[in-house]
Amino acid sequence: MNIIKKINILYKEIQLLKKKQKIIGLIPTMGNLHEGHIQLMLLSKKYIDILVVSIFINPMQFENLLDFKKYPKTLSKDLKILKKENVDIVFIPKISEIYPNGFKKHTYIQVPKLSKIIEGQSRPGHFIGVTTIIGKLFNLIQPNFSFFGEKDYQQLLIIKTVVKELNYPIKIISLPTIRLKTGLAFSSRNKYLNNLELKKAPLLYKTINTTINNIIHTKGKKINTIILNSKKNLIKNGFLIDIFNVYNAKTLDNFSIKNKINILLASVWLGKTRLIDNKKFILPN
Structure with a gap:
């Protein structure tokens, strides 16, 4: 399992894989991995040669600093899970690597209608943070496939819209919500x-x-x-x-x-x- 923290190293690795005509899959996460993530990893193996999992707690998609700071961080546990699931590359960038000049003035991607209704109305700016980081990861990793759960349904539709309207040559594969025996969705x-x-x-x-x-x-x-x-x-x-x-x-x-x-x-x-x-x-x- 190759752990990469720098964009330039990731880019070189991706270019080598592309030259070998490997089919690349991406699962973007904010860490604190659970059964839903594991099922996405298992699903991905049906489609791809190389699996990249990113772990990045994205400050741009949080409404407030307190919520961002208290988000669970379980990196050592996450890495054990990823190794067990035979993930090929784990991308774990620092905030300064993704947003070298800070995220508040960063260029962003916005899906006008879908990002402002329902959940977007309750959490202004949240989906701009999501689509911006996803767009950056798509550019850096150039996956053939990317995998998402259906629990975040509005987010899934928004990401599909980004792929379609910005002409990303990526197939989005979604997985039905994984639940505990009680019916509670894993989160x-x-x-x-x-x-x-x-x-x-x-x-x-x-x-x-x-x-x-x-x-x-x-x-x-x-x-x-x-x-x-x-x-x-x-x-x-x-x-x-x-x-x-x-x-x-x-x-x-x-x-x-x-x-x-x-x-x-x-x-x-x-x-x-x-x-x-x-x-x-x-x-x-």
């Missing part, structure tokens, strides 16, 4: 949950499933009432709701009975931890 932020909150957290996905079942049963005609009742239930159980609504799964436009594929997107607070989740569904004719 680096789950470590913030205390024992009581860990017991409560699975209620989010259970509520998502119940809400969707009720929407399907009523063919979408009572959606506002159903969603309101679901929100009340979550609030009663100690959740603070930021987002809990249904959208067009392809465009993230507001729900319409005419939509073929829909998605319920949820973003809630449980104590000091922000949990996000989602589920797609199809309305019956």
Whole structure:
């Protein structure tokens, strides 16, 4: 496993691999690796010769310095996982390597509509940070494939849009959300949950499933009432709701009975931890 910290060394290594016509895959991470990341690594082996995993806690995508500083850092544990999974290259740059003049005045990539709605409305600037670092990693690593989980669904759509509209010759492969037996989605932020909150957290996905079942049963005609009742239930159980609504799964436009594929997107607070989740569904004719 080749651990690289400098851009110039990474660039030389990538050029050598390209000359050998190796098919390269990229999994961008902020570290604190969990089962969801491992499943992405396993999936990637079906498509590529060389797997690059980046570990970079990107300050540009955090709303505040405190959240950035407290983000879990588990590098030694992460490297053991990556070695066990036979990752070829691990790119671990310092902030000064990625943003030599700081990130506040750095050139950025923005997807105008998708980055400003729903999650983007709650977290202004977050998706600019995501798309900028992803664009930089795509330029540096020049992967043939890049792999992402579907838990961050809006982020996934935004990255697909960047690839399409900026003409990156990269295929994006997504993996359905990996969950604990309780139904709680694996997330680096789950470590913030205390024992009581860990017991409560699975209620989010259970509520998502119940809400969707009720929407399907009523063919979408009572959606506002159903969603309101679901929100009340979550609030009663100690959740603070930021987002809990249904959208067009392809465009993230507001729900319409005419939509073929829909998605319920949820973003809630449980104590000091922000949990996000989602589920797609199809309305019956």
